Amino acid sequence: MSQKPLLSIPNATISRLVTYLRILTSLEQKGINRTSSDALAEEAQVSAFQVRKDLAYFGRFGTRGMGYTVLTLRRELQRILGLNRRWNCVIVGMGRLGQALADYPGYMESNLYEFELKGLFDIDPSKMGMQLRGLSVQHINDLEHCVRTHGVDMGFITVPVEKAQDAADALTKAGVRGILNFAPTALKVSDDIAVEQVDFMAGMKRLAFYILNPHLKALTDQEE
Amino acid sequence: MSQKPLLSIPNATISRLVTYLRILTSLEQKGINRTSSDALAEEAQVSAFQVRKDLAYFGRFGTRGMGYTVLTLRRELQRILGLNRRWNCVIVGMGRLGQALADYPGYMESNLYEFELKGLFDIDPSKMGMQLRGLSVQHINDLEHCVRTHGVDMGFITVPVEKAQDAADALTKAGVRGILNFAPTALKVSDDIAVEQVDFMAGMKRLAFYILNPHLKALTDQEE
DNA sequence: ATCTGTGAAAGCATTCACAGCC
DNA sequence: GGCTGTGAATGCTTTCACAGAT
Numbered sequence: 001m002s003q004k005p006l007l008s009i010p011n012a013t014i015s016r017l018v019t020y021l022r023i024l025t026s027l028e029q030k031g032i033n034r035t036s037s038d039a040l041a042e043e044a045q046v047s048a049f050q051v052r053k054d055l056a057y058f059g060r061f062g063t064r065g066m067g068y069t070v071l072t073l074r075r076e077l078q079r080i081l082g083l084n085r086r087w088n089c090v091i092v093g094m095g096r097l098g099q100a101l102a103d104y105p106g107y108m109e110s111n112l113y114e115f116e117l118k119g120l121f122d123i124d125p126s127k128m129g130m131q132l133r134g135l136s137v138q139h140i141n142d143l144e145h146c147v148r149t150h151g152v153d154m155g156f157i158t159v160p161v162e163k164a165q166d167a168a169d170a171l172t173k174a175g176v177r178g179i180l181n182f183a184p185t186a187l188k189v190s191d192d193i194a195v196e197q198v199d200f201m202a203g204m205k206r207l208a209f210y211i212l213n214p215h216l217k218a219l220t221d222q223e224e
Numbered sequence: 225m226s227q228k229p230l231l232s233i234p235n236a237t238i239s240r241l242v243t244y245l246r247i248l249t250s251l252e253q254k255g256i257n258r259t260s261s262d263a264l265a266e267e268a269q270v271s272a273f274q275v276r277k278d279l280a281y282f283g284r285f286g287t288r289g290m291g292y293t294v295l296t297l298r299r300e301l302q303r304i305l306g307l308n309r310r311w312n313c314v315i316v317g318m319g320r321l322g323q324a325l326a327d328y329p330g331y332m333e334s335n336l337y338e339f340e341l342k343g344l345f346d347i348d349p350s351k352m353g354m355q356l357r358g359l360s361v362q363h364i365n366d367l368e369h370c371v372r373t374h375g376v377d378m379g380f381i382t383v384p385v386e387k388a389q390d391a392a393d394a395l396t397k398a399g400v401r402g403i404l405n406f407a408p409t410a411l412k413v414s415d416d417i418a419v420e421q422v423d424f425m426a427g428m429k430r431l432a433f434y435i436l437n438p439h440l441k442a443l444t445d446q447e448e
Numbered sequence: 449a450t451c452t453g454t455g456a457a458a459g460c461a462t463t464c465a466c467a468g469c470c
Numbered sequence: 471g472g473c474t475g476t477g478a479a480t481g482c483t484t485t486c487a488c489a490g491a492t
Contacts, residue, residue, distance in 0.1 A: 009440055010483055014433050015426055022408060036451065045410040048451095049485055056453060064452040064491040081429065082436040089428075100328040106320050106424070115428060154431055178435040180427050184246060186269040194434035196427045200330070202239055203404050203422040204313075204339055205305070207378055209238050210418035211402040212306040216233055234461055260473065272473095273463055280475060288474045289470035452491080463480070470472085 013054045017077055019044045020051065021112060024074040036067035083112060088152045090119040090176075092167045093159030094127050094137050097182055097200065101158060102132040118150040119143070140170055147174040154178040161185050168195075237278045241301055243268045244275065245336060248298040260291035307336060312376045314343040314400070316391045317383030318351050318361050321406055321424065325382060326356040342374040343367070347387075364394055371398040378402040385409050392419075 023043045027035055037055075041048040055061055061076050062068040078084055091098050102120055120137045122128070130137040138146070146152065155171040157164055157179060164183035171179055178194040181187055187195055199205075210216060247267045251259055261279075265272040279285055285300050286292040302308055315322045326344055344361045346352070354361040362370065370376060379395040381388055381403060388407035395403055402418040405411055411419055423429075434440060 008482090011430065012483080014430055015423065018426075018429055019408065038451080047485070049487095050483095052451095052453065053484075060453070062452050065450045066492065067451065080433075082432040087428070087432055096328065096330050100324055100330075103327070104320065104324040106324075113425070113429065113432070115425075153435060154428070178431040180431050184243065192438065194431055194438070196431045196434070198427040199239065201337070201339075202242075203420045204311070204378070205242055205337065206235065206238055207402040207404050207418055207420045208306040208311055208337070209304075210420070211377060214416065214418065232460095236461080262473080271463070273465095274461095276473095276475065277462075284475070286474050287470065288468065289472045291473065450492085452489105454487100454489085456486085456488105458483105458485070460483080461481085464478085466476090466478105468473105468475080470474095 009057050013057060014081075016044065016046065016050070016054050017081055018112070020054070021074065021077040021081065021083075024070055024077065025112070027070050028074060033070045034067055035070055035073075037062070040068075083114070086114045086116055087154060088118045088150050089115055089154050089156060090121060090143065090146060090152050090171075091117065091156045091158060092121045092140065092143070092171065093157060093163070094120055094122040094124075094130065094132075095158060095160070098122075098156075098158035099132060101156060101182075102135070105133070118152050119146040121146075140167075143170055144174040147171075147176055152176055154180060156180045156182065157187075158182045233281050237281060238305075240268065240270060240274070240278050241305055242336070244278070245298065245301040245305065245307075248294055248301065249336070251294050252298060257294045258291055259294055259297075261286070264292075307338070310338045310340055311378060312342045312374050313339055313378050313380060314345060314367065314370060314376050314395075315341065315380045315382060316345045316364065316367070316395060317381060317387070318344055318346040318348075318354065318356075319382060319384070322346075322380075322382035323356060325380060326359070329357070342376050343370040345370075364391075367394055368398040371395075371400055376400055378404060380404045380406065381411075382406045 020040055023040055037048040037051040041051045044051070058080050061073050091102055098120070102117060117133065117135060120132060120135050121140045121143050122137055123140050127137050128139060153176065155176045157167045159167045161183045164181060164185050165187060168179055168187040168189050172189055172193060176193070179187065179189065180196050180198055182198050182200055184199065189195055244264055247264055261272040261275040265275045268275065282304050285297050315326055322344070326341060341357065341359060344356060344359050345364045345367050346361055347364050351361045352363060377400065379400045381391045383391045385407045388405060388409050389411060392403055392411040392413050396413055396417055400417070403411065403413065404420050404422055406422050406424055408423065413419055
């Protein structure tokens with residue numbers, strides 16, 4: 001219930017928690033009900049120190065000398081990461097990236113998270129009514145209504161970079177609590193709205209760089 | 225020509241270099257031919273120190289008291305990032321993510337990078353011959369031939385997690401120089417092959433976490 | 449004896465201050 | 471004077487070593 005952190009959590013920790021959760025789910029399916037920081041570290045390919053430190057940001061979930069109960073730790077991680085609920089989403093900007101994102105069925109049925117698309121928006125009249133995954137593209141003016149009626153949590157911005165701030169303002173006004181920005185620009189939004197930046201092709205760009213510079217090894221990872 | 229770095233470069237620096245390049249390209253289009261670390265920093269929303277430090281990893285491109293020549297710096301960054309060439313790519317695994325990736329037209333015509341798909345591969349016989357973006361899905365056995373004849377640089381792994389290592393082995397044998405791994409597992413490959421990990425939905429997961437924990441602010445960014 | 453939880457040390461990346469060149 | 475390039479300082483993340491619980 002009560003989260004401990006007064007300090008800020010490394011972003012990388014959050015990514016790793018998702019990994020631990022995936023491992024725990026898999027252990028559970030195999031009928032294994034106890035594990036240890038060593039075993040989790042082995043699977044996640046990080047150090048056991050790292051596993052324990054990551055968990056320590058949120059509380060104490062193990063028993064000294066014993067390890068962790070798979071079921072308990074799995075539940076705790078689900079709670080911390082927000083997986084006991086569905087996340088309602090909208091896409092603003094139905095260009096090529098928005099369409100690809102709407103068409104991508106994976107995130108709806110990811111075995112961990114439950115993200116659900118509730119609306120698709122654009123300002124281009126020629127796109128109105130276009131059907132994608134059972135939703136029809138609506139005008140941005142209808143965004144607020146959609147957000148209120150469906151209890152939309154987050155919006156994905158996939159408009160051209162020069163329109164990104166407008167889209168963020170519209171999402172703010174509509175009342176979403178978080179924005180995932182695919183446009184390569186930093187958004188200015190009010191403090192109570194979470195913003196995460198996504199560079200869709202960052203992986204390819206880094207890869208191109210490291211192929212070109214084989215003597216440089218990527219030591220920092222995840223990121224994405 | 226000669227790259228300076230003996231030290232390892234922060235991964236975040238590479239992402240920022242791409243940002244600087246985008247800004248320089250835009251300045252050039254506007255006919256502006258001189259700029260400064262201050263101006264670049266303003267646009268990129270980082271500090272001027274950061275801009276200069278990032279550039280310093282690769283050499284000296286400015287003139288003290290004067291700033292940078294847009295044209296020169298743009299060219300240098302293009303060279304460093306590998307944008308004077310085309311990157312030939314293949315996708316291994318034509319499930320939902322592989323299909324979405326093949327269908328996504330954006331990375332082919334990105335105004336900075338030139339990535340081109342040269343082949344689509346799977347092991348499932350029922351997928352063979354399936355058409356996507358002018359390419360037909362081939363059996364993984366034909367991967368090596370494709371890589372040799374087209375000079376393929378990198379492969380994207382979009383197979384289920386338990387098949388990811390096999391896909392990596394096949395790509396290694398076929399002779400690619402880099403692998404972009406979308407499966408949530410760490411691959412073991414020979415040292416001379418660059419591997420970058422991509423978590424397609426990491427942004428959404430982080431966002432869910434920060435919406436749930438509004439008192440925690442994301443301070444580390446980009447990554448992606 | 450075992451394995452967690454955590455303060456302290458080490459390792460990196462960012463920020464800073466200023467020396468060095470126009 | 472102005473602005474870059476860079477060693478030194480700061481701040482954050484990871485690693486470590488060990489105290490503490492069973």
